[in-house]
Amino acid sequence: MVEAAVAAANLAALGLLVSAMAQPGAPVRRLLLALLAAALAVKTLAFAILMRAEDVLAWLTPGAQAGLAAGAAAMLAGVALPRTARLAAAAVLLMAGTALVNTAPANPYLGAILKVWSQGHFLHFNGLTRLVSAAWPFAALGLAILLAARRGRDASRG
Numbered sequence: 001m002v003e004a005a006v007a008a009a010n011l012a013a014l015g016l017l018v019s020a021m022a023q024p025g026a027p028v029r030r031l032l033l034a035l036l037a038a039a040l041a042v043k044t045l046a047f048a049i050l051m052r053a054e055d056v057l058a059w060l061t062p063g064a065q066a067g068l069a070a071g072a073a074a075m076l077a078g079v080a081l082p083r084t085a086r087l088a089a090a091a092v093l094l095m096a097g098t099a100l101v102n103t104a105p106a107n108p109y110l111g112a113i114l115k116v117w118s119q120g121h122f123l124h125f126n127g128l129t130r131l132v133s134a135a136w137p138f139a140a141l142g143l144a145i146l147l148a149a150r151r152g153r154d155a156s157r158g
Contacts, residue, residue, distance in 0.1 A: 002104040007067025008074060009097035010137070011036070015075030016090035017140055020083050020147055028079050036072060087148045094137045094144070 018035060019028045048056045078089055 001063070002100055003061065003063030004066035004070065006097050006100045006104065007064055008071035009093045009100065011068060011071025012074035012078060013090045013093035013097065013137075013140065015071070016078050016081075016086040016093070017144055017147075019075075019079045020086045020090070020144075029076055032075055032079070033072075036068075040068075084148060087144045091141055091144045094141050098137045 015032045015036075018032060022028050022031060043059060044056060047059055051058060078086055081089065
């Protein structure tokens with residue numbers, strides 16, 4: 001349940017943040033669906049490189065599936081919100097996802113994945129991905145604040 005909530009919050013937050021950066025009139029929903037498809041393809045390809053062939057979809061747990069479905073629905077519905085509301089919702093979702101990750105129980109799939117994965121030559125890559133996964137919500141939150149501040153500054157000039 002926590003995995004689904006984290007995945008949904010992060011996907012919806014990222015989608016809302018990307019939609020807030022899009023040009024007015026851009027086909028935002030198609031752009032977001034293409035971005036989601038590309039992300040899923042990259043994740044699957046990464047697992048294909050790092051794991052055995054039969055474990056390529058090990059990341060697609062029931063929680064991940066539920067989170068992807070809920071997050072995609074929230075992201076596509078949230079595009080209809082005004083830009084400032086999208087940025088605020090993205091910020092709240094980023095922090096909710098971060099809080100949920102830090103309160104979640106140990107991931108039962110992690111042990112199984114580490115048994116399959118020979119870490120040796122990917123040790124630095126593993127460290128880098130852990131760093132990025134820990135830092136990205138805070139960087140994205142900073143971007144949301146910057147975009148909201150820039151919007152407020154532009155509106156006061158107009």
